[in-house]
Amino acid sequence: MAFEKQIGEFEQRRSKALSMGGPKKLAARKAEGVLNARERIDRLVDPGSFLESGLFATSIWPEARERSPADGKIAGYGKLDGREVAIVSNDFTVMGASSSTVNTSKVGHVKQVATRHGLPMVFLGESTGARMPDVMGAAGICSGDRPTQYRRTRETPWVSGVLGHCYGSSSWYAALADFVVMRKGAITAVSSVRLTSMAIAEEVDPEALGGWRLHTEVTGMVDLAVDSDEQALDAIRRFLAYLPSHCNEAPPVRPVPPESGQDARRILDILPESRTRVYDVRKILALIYDAGSVFELKPRFGKSVVTALARLEGKTVGIVASNPMAKGGAIDPDACDKAVSFLVLCDSFNIPLVFMVDQPGFLIGIEGERKRAIGRVMNWMNAISLVTVPKISVVMRKTYGQAVLNMGGTGNADEMVCWFTAELNFMDPRSAVTIVHGVTEKDDPARFQELLAEMTKGTSAYDAASINAAHAVINPADTRDYLIRILDVHRMRMSNGVGEHLMRTWPTSY
Numbered sequence: 001m002a003f004e005k006q007i008g009e010f011e012q013r014r015s016k017a018l019s020m021g022g023p024k025k026l027a028a029r030k031a032e033g034v035l036n037a038r039e040r041i042d043r044l045v046d047p048g049s050f051l052e053s054g055l056f057a058t059s060i061w062p063e064a065r066e067r068s069p070a071d072g073k074i075a076g077y078g079k080l081d082g083r084e085v086a087i088v089s090n091d092f093t094v095m096g097a098s099s100s101t102v103n104t105s106k107v108g109h110v111k112q113v114a115t116r117h118g119l120p121m122v123f124l125g126e127s128t129g130a131r132m133p134d135v136m137g138a139a140g141i142c143s144g145d146r147p148t149q150y151r152r153t154r155e156t157p158w159v160s161g162v163l164g165h166c167y168g169s170s171s172w173y174a175a176l177a178d179f180v181v182m183r184k185g186a187i188t189a190v191s192s193v194r195l196t197s198m199a200i201a202e203e204v205d206p207e208a209l210g211g212w213r214l215h216t217e218v219t220g221m222v223d224l225a226v227d228s229d230e231q232a233l234d235a236i237r238r239f240l241a242y243l244p245s246h247c248n249e250a251p252p253v254r255p256v257p258p259e260s261g262q263d264a265r266r267i268l269d270i271l272p273e274s275r276t277r278v279y280d281v282r283k284i285l286a287l288i289y290d291a292g293s294v295f296e297l298k299p300r301f302g303k304s305v306v307t308a309l310a311r312l313e314g315k316t317v318g319i320v321a322s323n324p325m326a327k328g329g330a331i332d333p334d335a336c337d338k339a340v341s342f343l344v345l346c347d348s349f350n351i352p353l354v355f356m357v358d359q360p361g362f363l364i365g366i367e368g369e370r371k372r373a374i375g376r377v378m379n380w381m382n383a384i385s386l387v388t389v390p391k392i393s394v395v396m397r398k399t400y401g402q403a404v405l406n407m408g409g410t411g412n413a414d415e416m417v418c419w420f421t422a423e424l425n426f427m428d429p430r431s432a433v434t435i436v437h438g439v440t441e442k443d444d445p446a447r448f449q450e451l452l453a454e455m456t457k458g459t460s461a462y463d464a465a466s467i468n469a470a471h472a473v474i475n476p477a478d479t480r481d482y483l484i485r486i487l488d489v490h491r492m493r494m495s496n497g498v499g500e501h502l503m504r505t506w507p508t509s510y
Contacts, residue, residue, distance in 0.1 A: 017055045017069045021093025029093070035229040037074050037091035040124050040163070044087070044233045045078030052076040054106040059095070068094055072127075073103040075110045077119070080237055083245055083252075086114035089124040092164055096128035099169045107169075108149065118246030120157045122236060123177065128192065129168030152176055154348040154504040156246045159239060161232045162186045162215075162222065171210075175221060175509045178345050179297070181235045182212045182222045220301040220337060221509060238295060242309040242316045243349050247504070250350050250497030251316035257291040260480075264288065267476040275398045275423060278324040281306055281356065284396070285321060288480045290314065297342065302335035303327070304363070307342040309351070313484050318346035320407070321356035322396075330363040331403055336376035339406075343383045344503045352390040352487055355408040360428060361401040380406045383506070388499035390414050390490035392483060395422040395461070396476070410469065414490050417482060418461035418470040425459045 020026060020036060029036050035043065041050055053076045059068035072094035077086055088107050090097035114121045150172060152158070160177035162170070166188035174180050174188055182188070189196070189210030197204045208214065215222035226232050244251045270283050285294050289310040296308040303326035308319045320339055322329040331339075346353050362368070362377060384391070384406065393408025393416040404424065405412050418424075441448040464470035474482050492499065 013056060019069055020091050021069075025093040033228070034164070036093065037089040037097075037124065037126075040161075040229060040233060041074065041076075041078065041087060041089050043230060044122070044124075044236060045080060045085070046082065049079035050076055050087075051078070053110055054103075057102050057106055060101050064095075070094065071100060071103040071106070072097045073099075073106055075106045077110070077113070080120075080240055083120075083240075084117075085120045085122055085240070085245075086110045087122045087124070090126045090170055092126045092128075095131060097126055097170070098128045098131035100131045104146070104149075104169075108146070115155050118156055118248070120159065120240055120243070120245055122240075123158070123160045123170065123173040125160055125162050125166040125170030125174055125188070126164030126186075127166060127168055127170040150176060152505065152508060154178075154247060154501065157240065157243045157349060159236050161229075161236060162188045163229055163232060165192065166210075167192050177508065178348075179224075179236070179239045180215075180222045181224045181226060181232045181239075182215060183229055183232050184212045184225055184227055187211060188215065188221075216298070216300040218301075220298055220334060220341075223297045225300070239309070242295065242311075242351070247348060247350070247501055248498055250492075253314045254290075254311060256311075256314045257293075260291045261288070264480055265477045267479070271397065271421065271476065273421075276328075278328065280325050281321045281323045281358070285310065285319060285356065288483070289317070289319070294319070298338050302332065302338035304329050304331055304359075305335040305339050307338055312480070312487065315487070316351050317483075317487070318342060318351045318353045319356060320353065322359040322407070324358055327363055329359045330361060331359060331406070332363040333368055333371035333373045333376045336373075336380050340376075340379050340383045340506075341508065343380075343387055344506045344508075347387045347389050347499055347503055348501055350389060350492070350497050350499050352490070353387065353392070353413075354483060354487075355391070355393040355413060357393060357395045357399045357407045357409075358397040359399055359403050359407060361403050377402065377406065381412075383503060384408070384412050386502040388502060389492070390487060392417070392486055392490070394479060394483070395419065395424065395464075395470070397421055398423045398425075400425050400428060415471050415486050416464075416469065417472040417474055417486070418464055419476045419479075420461050420473055421476065422461040422464070422470075422473075423459050424461075424464050424469070425456075 026036055055070055057071040058065040059071055072091050074089045074091055077084055158177045159179045160174040162174050162182040164186050171188045187206045187210045193204050193206045193209055196209060212225040216225050224235055226235060264287050267284055267287055270279055272279055289312055293311040294308050304323055306321040306323045310317055310319055391408055391413040393413035395418045399407060399409060409416055461470060461473045465473050
């Protein structure tokens with residue numbers, strides 16, 4: 001047979017490249033219930049759609065070539081629901097998926113293709129960091145010229161899965177991503193537990209250094225924590241289903257579940273009449289948006305604000321909602337950071353925004369000031385002023401103070417609509433009575449009630465509508481229909497649904 005020798009060599013080399021770290025290491029992962037790098041790709045993409053780039057890459061050092069199939073990072077292209085994506089899946093069974101000159105070139109190539117041709121970029125992270133001793137010495141650390149390696153200009157969505165021990169490049173790409181999902185038990189940090197312990201001369205708990213609770217509740221870098229690799233990969237598919245492939249197209253449209261909006265009348269059963277009683281805003285969102293479509297991001301961080309992707313009539317929208325279940329809905333610095341990162345995401349990828357408002361203002365106190373509350377509030381105002389996608393603000397129950405502006409009031413949204421239950425004021429009128437007049441309800445109940453009536457004048461939804469600050473007053477049960485109609489009015493027809501992306505270089509972590 002012609003070329004028999006070459007065919008044999010090709011098949012042998014291909015088999016070697018696909019063997020990863022060998023049967024023993026792969027069996028150990030399987031016993032732990034953890035997918036390997038190629039299984040993760042197979043689970044993520046449409047069956048049979050993965051096209052590999054750099055399969056025959058190995059370490060640059062001859063003595064390491066036999067033990068470095070694909071050089072520890074598997075790269076290429078696959079399809080998610082028929083749409084192309086670029087993928088890098090770190091193979092921890094090969095030299096700990098450590099970064100080298102060769103595999104950095106592989107990653108750079110697929111990133112360039114993704115940017116040039118409008119493909120979402122998926123990083124499936126698990127790595128030990130830079131490969132040693134390759135990077136030791138001036139020649140190692142200073143080699144190459146990669147000034148744009150970590151630049152984000154948001155041409156396409158970036159997604160990262162933290163699926164094991166992630167140090168070095170896999171942690172950097174998580175910090176740069178638009179969506180980060182983390183498997184519980186995984187760790188991500190600047191440096192490994194061992195190196196950190198050596199640096200500070202004490203034992204370090206891996207979970208405390210970079211576990212899922214730290215990154216979902218304290219740093220806010222991780223959007224979602226899940227129990228398994230499979231759940232993480234499903235979350236990546238779900239997130240990308242809301243987004244366009246690139247910044248120059250509108251998000252995809254999906255079929256509308258037939259039960260959507262059927263129980264909208266139940267909103268008033270959930271919303272308490274007393275503005276001081278709490279409730280879970282997620283229950284209200286579920287009644288307004290397409291059934292099963294609300295996908296919350298960062299649910300464990302900045303809990304007084306809910307940020308979520310959802311659909312209305314099959315079209316993607318972004319939700320920024322007050323959540324009275326946490327701190328009464330008062331907005332703290334973490335909630336500010338959470339809201340700003342979400343505004344950047346939605347504006348960068350042409351997703352209209354809906355603010356669902358029931359907030360008593362910003363949470364004040366020493367801890368907030370230490371967290372740079374002033375700057376974070378203004379970051380939010382700067383961001384909302386740069387948003388070029390449609391913005392609709394729905395005042396559900398109350399909105400007070402500077403946060404009225406942050407949640408889309410006083411012209412910071414294209415339309416502001418009030419439920420007939422809405423109240424708009426500079427501050428809680430009860431607090432205002434005491435601050436202005438020095439009267440408390442306990443000391444002088446009759447005088448307090450008299451002054452409270454004065455401080456409550458002109459605060460209703462109809463008062464806001466009378467000066468055209470509210471463009472409409474509606475029954476809460478009509479919210480879904482109103483939003484569908486008003487978003488259709490404001491949809492960006494002249495630009496084919498594409499915004500100006502004024503925040504495309506806004507940092508993903510700050």
